[in-house]
Amino acid sequence: MQTDIEIASQVKMKPIEEIAKILGLKEDEWEPYGKYKAKLSLASMDRLKEREDGKLILVTSINPTPAGEGKSTVTVGLGQALHKMGKKSVIALREPSLGPTMGIKGGATGGGYSQVVPMEDINLHFTGDIHAITTANNALSAFIDNHIFQGNECGIDARRIVWKRVVDLNDRALRQVIVGLGGVKQGVPREDGFNITVASEIMAIFCLAKDLQDMRTRLSKIVVGYTGDGSPVTVADLGVEGALTLLLKDALMPNLVQTVEHTPAIIHGGPFANIAHGCNSLIATKMASKLGDYAVTEAGFGADLGAEKFLNIKARMGELDPKVVVIVATIRALKMHGGVPQTDLKEENIQALHEGMANLEKHIETIQSFGLPFVVAINRFVTDTDQEVNALKTWCSERGVKVALTEVWEHGGAGGMELANQVVALAEQDSSSFQPLYHVKDTIQDKIACIAKKVYGAKNVNYTALAKQQIEEIEANGWSDLPVCMAKTQYSLSDDPKKLGRPVDFTLTVSEFRPSIGAGFLVALTGDVLTMPGLSKQPAALKMDVDDHGRAIGLF
């Protein structure tokens, strides 16, 4: 079997101007970045503002195995299948972070015959957006420490700085550090830490901003720390929102590439799906809708995290109108939810499969509670038996649930025609009655209870003493009307990664809040959330190299 990079490198890409032409972009509405990538000016949005939006399709999944269930691959495959049907489809995806690329084998650009290209570029520095975000984040850190060093006019309490530095790498040694050592000329010593760039609030802001000025406004609202008496200190107080906006202005233009079947794909932004909302940029999604008849996008992790946030946060803020949701399920993940250990997932096990379907069932109910029509996509793996696939199909049809088998890794768009047909049928019926699950004016506890009960199936919610105190502070600061962004394990519907399937009668514990006032949401932490991954003993980087022709080796 060929690897993803082998398949990608055999594709004869079309020059990016041809892809721009498919989208009807005018010459001054895009800029080339190499021969096969382009940055799209936001000007086309103005030109097309009267045009009716294309139909927005959201791809999500059940709770995944650690290897992921091929959500990006299905997203790309569906986009290609729609294209094959003659629909003008545009795919919108997240940009990969270099941390995981160097750390663990596995791309973020789809796979097989359903991937975006040039995958080598996309998985390395791409057009530099994430580097721009790293730079803006760390420039803000430098401005904070310099402000204190130069007299601390704002009265920042060095022990209450909440703004961390970032690198776009897996680097556990930077999780907890002390900076400012070396005496009076080197700064003021204090505890600090680094996150991976995709966990930066600037990444979340970047992905929720409507335009450059909206981004500037959001940047100005970032709370970097607190004074001795607990008053928030913002970027506006430091006066550097203009400089940060300047550092990010080119990055804010979405990136155009193509799939291996030449379907246009816009790849832009990539926030974490736990402490942030886990979707590509709002601008990219809106642009895909404006330029296509169908816009296919995805949200991180399972429907309990990514889709919930796409619908309650991104769609609400961006006034998006999703038409159909695709819920990706795999036989192996369902068997895992039915109790099969990782090592045995390749063996047929109808009983475990049936037991694991409870997980799918819960996600179906969640999507229904948002008022959205949906299709279950079975992303087939070579180890899945016909009996297993049929058992899942039967389960769906007994419940009146639309289901489609997809083989997009192996067959590209052709492997996703059944799914595409069902998506189009549902989208044309236009039976969506989408609305977010809660009102932003609800109390913080009510918003969290709504998500915990309706999406996770929890019995109730518990708050630590710290979390209770923080709710009071958030209310006192006037921030309680923001949506809630839940940071929870992706492996379980509960806050315990070991509780697979469909846990019941559990209590969700909120341990801490992290207000992301610039992004515009309140992060509620449940359990441990790692915002800086580490490298394994044998990181993927050990096999990477460049051949004599300058081509990547060992990237995937």
Add this chain to the structure above:
Amino acid sequence: MQTDIEIASQVKMKPIEEIAKILGLKEDEWEPYGKYKAKLSLASMDRLKEREDGKLILVTSINPTPAGEGKSTVTVGLGQALHKMGKKSVIALREPSLGPTMGIKGGATGGGYSQVVPMEDINLHFTGDIHAITTANNALSAFIDNHIFQGNECGIDARRIVWKRVVDLNDRALRQVIVGLGGVKQGVPREDGFNITVASEIMAIFCLAKDLQDMRTRLSKIVVGYTGDGSPVTVADLGVEGALTLLLKDALMPNLVQTVEHTPAIIHGGPFANIAHGCNSLIATKMASKLGDYAVTEAGFGADLGAEKFLNIKARMGELDPKVVVIVATIRALKMHGGVPQTDLKEENIQALHEGMANLEKHIETIQSFGLPFVVAINRFVTDTDQEVNALKTWCSERGVKVALTEVWEHGGAGGMELANQVVALAEQDSSSFQPLYHVKDTIQDKIACIAKKVYGAKNVNYTALAKQQIEEIEANGWSDLPVCMAKTQYSLSDDPKKLGRPVDFTLTVSEFRPSIGAGFLVALTGDVLTMPGLSKQPAALKMDVDDHGRAIGLF
């Protein structure tokens, strides 16, 4: 008077394909990065390997004032003037670092009517080269700490790690840090520090590599630290030279832009001129020579630092054959060397000017000792009086020194015609008998004595106990046959920044060595060398912003 950014923004740039055409590049030998930037494939060098190299002109200066003497401006102006004369000229410059851009007003892209454009892009993220270097540098740090965390097979002594992390920002709080805190799951605590990216050895390697494979070889030789018994541990020992090369492969393609008069300019790499050699990449210089009849390049700081290293390190390693050197002098810097305080430099002072000429005299002798013909370029400022300019001209002609007045800031290439004519005359005479000042096989002490005496005018050289011990270690490790890279203040010919003019009878003190085995030189530190700048109380960033059309405000 208009600002640099106002002048730059009024220029009607030519599409970059037209500039590529001027250079005779074939379509597959360059890639667009936006409409006015391109990355150049190294393939053209192969195609043109039989073509005779263009004439290489090096621009250097006397010891500068803190504001700089307009070396980049003269370099650009000279390139434009040669172009105006009908010569096919190509300019090769360094890429600016974001740290100074955000920190202090003042660009690195020339000025007035002798600057490179698009200056906004070039001064911000440009094509991402420096970000790629930051990422490779910090990936190596993550690999080192992970290696120790995962069992430390190489036996690295955590107290003897010499590889530091970097950010491309002015951030004094990162000069000295402790990383790896937080307990057994977060790493191994140790002292660390951050440099600004341009001080990374990877930047020096990037700028001295002949091609991708040579860069890979140099990366593998980087010494990251030592074992408990003092044996060096290299990147090759960690097995990550392939991954680092992969991260840098696209960045290694030089960047093509244009000047305000549409002269082609290649901007690539930008190492410090104290702990590194301070010149744009060797590949860029060679490419400029291959593609042009005249290649005009510069070296950082004054001739004692930049030109010395260009000639003893870069030209030696790259087998370059410089034809003519331009020594930039300004009336105000000469007056400073003659004892006038900064505040009074705008007032006529013929006597101080005469006294300050001793500084110029020393640099002239230095260039002569390399066997190179030269022209003194008087970079005229509006405050210079005719009497002052004439005094300097007279001083030169009395000594048979060629001199030209340049007004390239105000008049572009037209303001540099006198200089261009003299440069062409000298280049066509081809009277260069260039050779480096020392042999690499000389002892370390002999090499340093040679530079100290012939270039700085020192009486003798003193070594601290640490430096003496390090010489023994360097010899024991078999590294003594490398050229020496002196880290010294740029303000004085001596190691004391306050000794202006032409100090005599002074002793140079070498305090420490930092072997840069990947770059291929031994850094000898004299005095304090700051490898991470700090921000001022009112950094330039406070005035930066973006206007409603997405254009930069307050960049310069």
